[in-house]
Amino acid sequence: MKKDKKLIAPSILSADFSNLSKQIRYIEIGGADWIHCDIMDGKFVPNLTFGPLVVKSLKRISNLPLDVHLMIERPENLIDDFISAGADFITVHQEAVVHLHRVINYIKSKNVSAGVSINPSTPLCLVENILEYVDMILIMSVNPGFGGQNFIDSSIKKIETLSEMRETKGLDFYIQVDGGISRTNIKTISNAGCNVFVAGSSIFTSDNISASTAELKNIVN
Ligand code: DX5
Ligand code: ZN
DSSP states (O other): OGGGOOEEEEBGGGSOGGGHHHHHHHHHHTTOOOEEEEEEBSSSSSOBOOOHHHHHHHHHHOOSOEEEEEESSSGGGTHHHHHHHTOSEEEEEGGGOSSHHHHHHHHHHTTOEEEEEEOTTSOGGGTGGGTTTOSEEEEESSOTTOSSOOOOTTHHHHHHHHHHHHHHTTOOOEEEEESSOOTTTHHHHHHTTOOEEEESHHHHTSSOHHHHHHHHHHHHO
């Protein structure tokens, strides 16, 4: 069951892009489960990162599932491009989509897993009616746009509430948490009900990328 899993998804936002294939090898050695790809358009969030071309190159160099987090306006316009590039998960922001149910169903119709993300200020009630359709809910524990920020502590209550909602409704989707996760708080986040842990700076800016990946994985499993 998805809800029983404890997976590590390093975010390459903090990786050394001049040595990306080596950096991917390091997280693979450390036991990473997915590769988290932060796509930013400079409009939905105040930062600009990369697009389908980088996702396509990652598909060539790794067998790890590609977890594409779309922090962009009108994500429906680029879903096909990221699917063609090899995305295994596509997560859109509730705040960026007018017809969320339609977009989720479209992603799933292409045999790609569909996720919905909510920002720290967005209440869970805004995704309650689509919980039965998604493969994953991503709770942002920082304001999206940058790595290296501090974990927003009120996220813990949000994770616990979502986990309770999942149980009460008899559903099975991943709860993913993204932002400010490190060895000091990952156990608390796991106990709250998180299944997929996105960590960027605590992995890629550490002295040993493989060891820090393995350490996070050992703490939650
Ligand atoms: C922020 C991104 C996160 C970020 C996590 O907008 O969605 O994935 O890269 O980075 P850390 O772990 O450094 O907070
Ligand atoms: Zn992310």
